[in-house]
Each structure stands twice: as C-alpha cells, then as structure tokens.
Amino acid sequence: MTTRTAFSDLRADFPLLAANPGLVYLDSAATSQKPRAVLDAVRDYYETANANPHRGAYKLSGTATDAYHGARREIARFLGAADADTLLFTRGTTEAVNLLATGWGQAHVHRGDRIVVTRMEHHANFVPWQQLARAVGAEFRICELTKDGLVDLDQLRALVTANTKVVAFGHVSNALGTINDVREIVAIAHGIGAVAFCDGAQGAPHLRVGFDDLGVDAYAFSGHKMLGPMGIGGVIVKRRVLETMHPYQFGGDMIEFVFDGDTTWNVPPHKFEAGTPNVEGAVGLAAAVRYLEALGMDAVRAHEMALTRYAMERLAVIEGLHLFGPASAEARSGVVSFTLGDIHPHDVSTMLDVDGVCVRAGHHCAQPLMRALHQSATVRASFYVYNTADDVDALVASLVKAKARFHAHA
Amino acid sequence: MSAELDELYQSIILDHNRRPRNFRVMEDASSHAEGKNPLCGDQLTIWLKLDGNVISDVSFQGSGCAISKASASLMTAAIKGKTRAEAEAMFNTFHGVVTGAHPEDAEALGSLKALSGVSRFPLRVKCASLAWHAMHAALLRQDGAVAVSTE
Structure with a gap:
C-alpha cells in the first residue's frame, strides 16, 4: 500500500472544502468532512449493487449482501479485529453504547453491583450507564480527573471494587482531547473480573486502534467522525462477551425461527442487527477506511500532533486565553478546548x-x-487530516x- | 472589521453585558421564571413585581453570552413601569425585529433597537429572546415559578 505523506493538498479530495476555499473547518470532533471517494462509493453502491441483503435468492441480493459484509471485513481489519463477525453495525457510537448497556448490561448488572465511568465521558457513554444503574439498583461511580485532565488511575484502582461489573471509558476525550491509557484501565478492570468497554468515537478516526491487542472487551465508533457517512458506526465485542449478550432490538434478520409463543435468535452479527441494514453507510465507511489506510494512521497521528503542538504554542501567547486538558500535545488528540x-x-x-x-x-x-471545570461552555477547535498550519493561523x-x-x- | 459584527456587538450591547442593569435577586417579587438554553448552558431568572396590571419592578440574574445578558438587561429597563399588555406587545415587536420578519418595526423599539443586528445571525435569535420568554412565562404564572427553554 502506498502511503501519502503530504497532507497539504488533501483539501482537493473533499468537495465541500474544495468548493469553499475560505472555509476554515475546525469542528471535525463533531463530524468530519467527506472525501469524494466516500461519496462515490455510496453512489456506486446504489447504481450497481442495490437490493435488500440476506433477503433474496436472486443474484443482485447476493451482490448487496457481499457489499455489506465486505465492508464489515474491511472496517474490522482497519480496527485490528481478526474476527469480523464480532463487529456489529449500529447508527453510531450512541447506539453502540446503548446496545452494550442494554444487551450486555441487563444480562450482567444487578442490584448491588457497581458501574464505573470517568468524569470526561461524553453523554453517550455516561447516561446509558447511569440509567442502567438506576433501573437495576446498581451503584454508579465516576472516576475524577487529575489537574492535567487525565483519568486519575489511583482513584480508579480504588473505585474498581470486587462488585464492579463494568468500567466504561472513552479512548479520547471529545472535550479535552486527552488520550487515555487504555491498557492500564483495562488491566484495572480485568484485575477484578470486570469488563472494560471503550468509547472510541474520538479514537478510531485519529489513532491506530489495534482492537485484538488493546485488551478492551468492546470498542464503539462512529463512521461520520472518520470521513464516513452519518448514520453508520458500530461496536466490536470480544466473542466470549458477545456470546453472553441479549438481543438489543427485535425484528427481521436477527431471528432464526419465530414460533407462536417464542423465538430463537440468529448468530452474531445478525442477532444484533435487526431490520434492513444501512448498506450505503457500511460501503461508504469502508471507502473512508481505505482513504485513511492510504494516508497511514501513523502519518495521520503525526500530522495531527504537529498541528496540535503548533496550535497550543500559538494559543498560549494570546493573553487571557485559558487552555483546558493535558499540557503536552503527545497526551492529546487533535483537540484544543479553551x-x-x-x-x-x-x-x-x-x-x-x-x-x-x-x-x-x-x-x-x-x-x-x-x-x-466550573465552566458552562468552552470553545473547541479540532483538527483532522485536511487541516493545515494555515487553518491554525x-x-x-x-x-x-x-x-x-x-x-x-x- | 465586519459590518455585521459591528451591528451585532454595538457598544451599548457590550456595555450592558459588562454592567448589566437590574442584575439582582428580588426578594418580594410577585412572580419569577427561569429561562434556560440547554445547548448553550445559558440560564437566567427573571423577577417581576406587579402593581395591579403595572410591572412596577423587574430584575434578573444568570449567566450567558453577551447577547442574552445584554438583551435581559435592556429588557428590564424597557418594561419597568409598563402594563402587562404593553410588555407583551413589546415582546411581539421585539421578536419580529430580531427574527428579521418585521425589520420596519425596529424604530418603535427604542433602546431595544440595539439588538436588531441579531436578525443577521439566525443562530443567535434564541439568545436574544431568552429573557423575553422568561418574562412572558413569569407573567403567565404570576403565582408560581415556571421554567422555559429556547431549545
């Protein structure tokens, strides 16, 4: 695979940016812009392969099925998961966490158990766990941060007690940019037999994930933050955890046999993907990960770190500007909040x-x-592959x- | 510097943001209501004292952007001494001007005209109207607190 090292000419690949030369887009942590390759892939799917997957015995339905599962394999490989069928497609990270909190949570978390999250969680990785705790009568505990905006690992060790069933944490904070020490958090959770679920919405777009080496039991992500279309994302779940999960939604495709009084379930991933799937989204996201792979995720990380370092240096000299989060660019993703x-x-x-x-x-x-942080709001600028030092200026x-x-x- | 920003952040707006008028809790209010904008995190409380149909005193407290704070401050000055009906009519006129629906009414607004620049920034209309919605709610529910939202 060829790796492109020059990031200065990428704007031309993104139709919206190319059409608006004066636009300085610094909100990629909210959603990324889309390269032409992604838009073309979505269009190409509808023009050459569209049918309802898994439904028909005709050839075109088979083509659509292949497109959908081919995309699953590509995205799983990009995220470092060898077992592609453990990647469940969802609408995005929010639905993925709700799937975990419901499908895994209601099977495993009971009265008196404990759920641990961190102070930096996005509402999507906070509220589902808080509400699960309320529903079943479990304890909901929040691990505080250090002054530098990192998860206080000493406090986490103290909070993760024998009755803890799950530690849910973000790979990268959307508000501070903090990159968490995933392996250490996983070690703390696994040390007492809890599962470790990672919200990767801000991690997968910017860092090499390497799911099989990371140790987490589940890793959720959103396609639209990583150059893909809106409405597609997913979660990779370790197979032995996946085998213990209840279905999240009921309907077509997720069943095996439906009897008058009861139903048996299809195997994963189908068991967790009720209804007609978002094939255009999956195909578009596969094109997005091909684009990222061509750039190389190590090069993406290096580009963003250089931009973040430059931004932090330039922002630091603006009198009255207060920057939140880690002091070093190495400890954060491409996010500056101030x-x-x-x-x-x-x-x-x-x-x-x-x-x-x-x-x-x-x-x-x-x-x-x-x-x-005693703030009602902050300003956040976030960088991605198409941003340059000119944008920071x-x-x-x-x-x-x-x-x-x-x-x-x- | 941009002309539309000059119009939005006029000196009177920046002055009311920095030194808001009637910025206090009213202990003996006839009614009060909270205004919230959950997306922004803006929140303010409006207190009204009614003497029959006349708003004899009005105050506010809270936190928010320059537009919401200056708008609340200017509103308190504008409706003090007015009847309920006059205050409600002023809200209607104000709303028509800041949304850009009735720019011709701007002259009738007096000092509130300073906020007419908001009409060029549709995303900020909710900031400018937050205090007014809260005032309206306080009038409706004279006998109790009520919360409103501009989301």
Missing part, C-alpha cells in the same frame, strides 16, 4: 464564524465534565480580532 478571557464561548464562535472559522462552542455533550488571527472587538469598549 476560553478567551471573559468573552462567552458563543460570542467567540459567532465572531470567528464571520471570518469563516468553524469552531464548536458549548458543553460538548459533557456536562458532568464542564461542572467539574486563521484561528489565531480571528481570536485576536474577537478579543480586540470586545475589549475596545471596556
């Missing part, structure tokens, strides 16, 4: 928008974290202008 003096993040975002700079302002679906220039506008009237 406040600008006493200017509310929404005002910052509006002023940047006028300069074509797209950043996120808000609580980043992490209200428990925001409360701990545009961000900094626009921030300096915004500050001058607000303080001219002080």
Whole structure:
C-alpha cells in the first residue's frame, strides 16, 4: 500500500472544502468532512449493487449482501479485529453504547453491583450507564480527573471494587482531547473480573486502534467522525462477551425461527442487527477506511500532533486565553478546548464564524465534565487530516480580532 | 472589521453585558421564571413585581453570552413601569425585529433597537429572546415559578 505523506493538498479530495476555499473547518470532533471517494462509493453502491441483503435468492441480493459484509471485513481489519463477525453495525457510537448497556448490561448488572465511568465521558457513554444503574439498583461511580485532565488511575484502582461489573471509558476525550491509557484501565478492570468497554468515537478516526491487542472487551465508533457517512458506526465485542449478550432490538434478520409463543435468535452479527441494514453507510465507511489506510494512521497521528503542538504554542501567547486538558500535545488528540478571557464561548464562535472559522462552542455533550471545570461552555477547535498550519493561523488571527472587538469598549 | 459584527456587538450591547442593569435577586417579587438554553448552558431568572396590571419592578440574574445578558438587561429597563399588555406587545415587536420578519418595526423599539443586528445571525435569535420568554412565562404564572427553554 502506498502511503501519502503530504497532507497539504488533501483539501482537493473533499468537495465541500474544495468548493469553499475560505472555509476554515475546525469542528471535525463533531463530524468530519467527506472525501469524494466516500461519496462515490455510496453512489456506486446504489447504481450497481442495490437490493435488500440476506433477503433474496436472486443474484443482485447476493451482490448487496457481499457489499455489506465486505465492508464489515474491511472496517474490522482497519480496527485490528481478526474476527469480523464480532463487529456489529449500529447508527453510531450512541447506539453502540446503548446496545452494550442494554444487551450486555441487563444480562450482567444487578442490584448491588457497581458501574464505573470517568468524569470526561461524553453523554453517550455516561447516561446509558447511569440509567442502567438506576433501573437495576446498581451503584454508579465516576472516576475524577487529575489537574492535567487525565483519568486519575489511583482513584480508579480504588473505585474498581470486587462488585464492579463494568468500567466504561472513552479512548479520547471529545472535550479535552486527552488520550487515555487504555491498557492500564483495562488491566484495572480485568484485575477484578470486570469488563472494560471503550468509547472510541474520538479514537478510531485519529489513532491506530489495534482492537485484538488493546485488551478492551468492546470498542464503539462512529463512521461520520472518520470521513464516513452519518448514520453508520458500530461496536466490536470480544466473542466470549458477545456470546453472553441479549438481543438489543427485535425484528427481521436477527431471528432464526419465530414460533407462536417464542423465538430463537440468529448468530452474531445478525442477532444484533435487526431490520434492513444501512448498506450505503457500511460501503461508504469502508471507502473512508481505505482513504485513511492510504494516508497511514501513523502519518495521520503525526500530522495531527504537529498541528496540535503548533496550535497550543500559538494559543498560549494570546493573553487571557485559558487552555483546558493535558499540557503536552503527545497526551492529546487533535483537540484544543479553551476560553478567551471573559468573552462567552458563543460570542467567540459567532465572531470567528464571520471570518469563516468553524469552531464548536458549548458543553460538548459533557456536562458532568464542564461542572467539574466550573465552566458552562468552552470553545473547541479540532483538527483532522485536511487541516493545515494555515487553518491554525486563521484561528489565531480571528481570536485576536474577537478579543480586540470586545475589549475596545471596556 | 465586519459590518455585521459591528451591528451585532454595538457598544451599548457590550456595555450592558459588562454592567448589566437590574442584575439582582428580588426578594418580594410577585412572580419569577427561569429561562434556560440547554445547548448553550445559558440560564437566567427573571423577577417581576406587579402593581395591579403595572410591572412596577423587574430584575434578573444568570449567566450567558453577551447577547442574552445584554438583551435581559435592556429588557428590564424597557418594561419597568409598563402594563402587562404593553410588555407583551413589546415582546411581539421585539421578536419580529430580531427574527428579521418585521425589520420596519425596529424604530418603535427604542433602546431595544440595539439588538436588531441579531436578525443577521439566525443562530443567535434564541439568545436574544431568552429573557423575553422568561418574562412572558413569569407573567403567565404570576403565582408560581415556571421554567422555559429556547431549545
């Protein structure tokens, strides 16, 4: 496979960016832009292979089935899972975590058990576990962070007691950019026999996952954050954990035999994929991982780390700018989250928008974290493969202008 | 510098953001209501004192962006001494101007006209109208607290 090392010319591959030369898109942690290869793959599927998979005995249905499971194999390989049938497609990470909290959680978590999450979780990896705990009468405990925005592993060791059934944690924080020490967290969970479930929504797009070597029992991801279409994502679950899970949704395709009084289930992955699947999404995501593989995930990581380091250096000299999260670029993904003096993040975002700079302002679906940081909102800029140092320069220039506008009237 | 930003962040807006008027808890209010914008994390409380049909005092507290805070501050100054009907009519006019539906009414708004620049920023209309929705809710439910949301 050829590896492209120059990231400066990638904008041309992304129709939306190519059509808007002045646009400085710094919100890839929310959703990424899509390369032409992904859009073409979706269109090509409908023009050459569309039928309902698993349904027909005719050749075209077989073509659609092959496209769907071929995509599954490619995505599983990209994420480092040898057993492709343990990759369950969902609408995205949110549905994947709900699948785990319901299909695994209701089978394994009972009154008096404990569920542990961390303070930096996205609502999607917080609320399903909180609500499971409430439903079954389990304890729900939150591991706090160190001052540097890392999971406090000493506290985690103390929290993960013998009655703990699951430790649910993010690979990378969407709000701070923190890259968590997955292997250490897994070791703590496995040390007492709990499972370790990882929310990889912000990990899979930016880091080499290597599922089979990572040790986690499940790894959830969203396609739209990794150059793929919206509405597709999934979760890889270790087979021995998968075998113990109840179905999450009922309907077509997930059944084996339906009797008047009861039903038997199809095998994984079908058991967890009720209804007509999102084939265009799977095919589009497979094209996205091919695009990422051609770049090389190590090169992607190096590019983003260099950009993040540059951004942190340039932001640090803006007076009144407060940066949240780890102090080193090595400890974070391509996310910088900050406040600008006493200017509310929404005002910052509006002023940047006028300069074509797209950043996120808000609580980043992490209200428990925001409360701990004593912030109602922050500004977040996030980088991906198509961003360059020019984008960072545009961000900094626009921030300096915004500050001058607000303080001219002080 | 951008003309539309000049219009949005006029000096009067930045001044009311920095030094909000009537920014206090009212102990003897006739009614109060909370306004929340969950997406932004903005929240404020409006207190009203009614003397018959007349709003004899109004105050607010809370946190939010410059637009929501300045709008709340300007609103308190504008509706103090007005009747309920006048305050509601002012809300209607204000809403028509900030949404861009009735730009011709801007002159009738007096000092509230400073917020007419919001009409160029549709995503910020909810910020500008948060305090007004809360005021409206407080009038509706004079006898108890009620929460509103602009999401």
